[in-house]
Amino acid sequence: MAGNDFDPLDEQIAVPCVLMRGGTSKALFFHESAIPPAGAARDAFLKRAMGTPDQLQIDGLGGLRLVTSKVAIISKSTRPGADVDYLFAQIDVERDIVGYDGNCGNISSAVGPFAIDEGLVDATEPVTSVRIYNVNTDKMLVAKVQVVGGKARVLGDCSISGVPGTGAKILMDYAGTVGAKTGKLLPSGQVTDTITLEDGRRIEVTICDVANPCVFFSAESLGLTGSELPAQISGDTALIETIGEIQGKAGQLIGMWPEWRAYHLPGLPLAVMVAPAETFVDVNGETVLDNSMDLRARLVFLGKCHDSMAGTGSMCTAAASRIQGSKVRQAITSSRAAEPTLRIGHPLGVMEVKVVVESDADGDSAMPRFAALGLTRTARRLMAGEVYVPRQHPAD
Incomplete structure (x- = not known):
């Protein structure tokens, strides 16, 4: 007026x-x-x-x-x-x-x-x-x-x-983020742990903490192929609840909370389902060839599947890929396990991250130290x- x-x-x-x-x-x-x-x-x-x-x-x-x-x-x-x-x-x-x-x-x-x-x-x-x-x-x-x-x-x-x-x-260096939440590369003290779900299923997992703590498990252990896309994963309520239970029980195991039901569909630890490299069709309908990647990964947090791959999740995946016997290492062919890069097939394509082990003097069972752990981004x-x-x- x-x-x-x-x-x-x-x-x-x-x-x-x-x-x-x-x-x-x-x-x-x-x-x-x-x-x-x-x-x-x-x-x-x-x-x-x-x-x-x-x-x-x-x-x-x-x-x-x-x-x-x-x-x-x-x-x-x-x-x-x-x-x-x-x-x-x-x-x-x-x-x-x-x-x-x-x-x-x-x-x-x-x-x-x-x-x-x-x-x-x-x-x-x-x-x-x-x-x-x-x-x-x-x-x-x-x-x-x-x-x-x-x-x-x-x-x-x-x-x-x-x-x-x-x-x-932009080059991002995450070599200084080992034990980001728990102070340990393997916060449970084990390379693999077994989580028993309320329905009796037993899921073998690796819990690793670099950049952010992650709980890794095979897509096959939940009846998945590893090529599922975010809408399919996020839209499956029963699957999301199961993944949330795995996250909750992994968090309890490493001392993030006293009881796994404390947080429903938590953000951390990030849940990462892994599978061996295989050709799949991404969100944009493009074919992603098996020889362009070292493994497939689908990341879930806060009850939803990530549209691609979280940066911190990629760093933790890269670190876990160098731990003998981990769920990530098991998904990678031995010929690629010592390469200075890890190629992660995700719903929008392939993400390449750098991972260089500084010392493994005591053999494959020793915990690696990282000379380089990073990714390339744009902003x-x-x-x-x-x-x-x-x-x-x-x-x-």
Whole structure:
């Protein structure tokens, strides 16, 4: 109405925000100083910004999927040896949940470019190494980011399955993330454990903790081929409940909670079903040949199958592939088990990750130490501006 001084935006809080793609995921990036402190107020703000809980996330910036409902909270670090501190938050879509249990490898790849572009790290051409302290796991990551004109480079010839086109290569080093959650490569103390389901089935698993803890088991043990796609897996309620039970009991076994029912369909440990290499058809209808991969993998967290392969899940899979007798190693032909790369066939194609064992002096039974454990990603700033959140929400 003419002459009315009332500004409708006064009913909302405007917070600076950057939307970034990192690998095959997207996240809202916030400076820690711009959002509420840790606690209920922060959680309420993040959920409202994303539009959670709502399967359409229609009243927020979320993209209807777990891979597009993520948040990165960044600050300049005061820790020795770190450039920035990075806290990852997984915002559930349908459930009223914010999770801080673990890290996201794909979103981690966007932290370096964000830090450079926001002036949190001095840019050095042609490559700037950004030392990232991940608050979730209390571990250090290193991102090697190409730089031009004082900004993170965007254009390049690096392609990754699940992302159209190409971009500038970002090298992520995860060698320092062994024991991310538990402090141990094999937190149960065993290469394999047997989990007994409530219906009496006995499932052999390997629980490994690198970047994020994962519980690995063969697709065959659940009556699957290993070539199933996300819609088929996520849409099978009984299967998802069974996988959630395996996650819950694996978490109990390694001390994450006292009783496996404590968390229904948990995020961690990530569940990874593995199968030997075999030709399959991916989500886009493309044929993925068996000779292009070393194994097939399908990753499940928070009750849904990942659209591709989580970055942290790929790192843990790579590490487990070098442990003699593990469920991952069993899925790989012996001729490929010592290669410096692991090629993981996932629902959107093949992901290649680097894994180099530093020492195995005592033979195949010894626990490996990793000279290199990393992946190549691309990332890109998609939008910068302000996200608006109504003042009248549970945080107020």
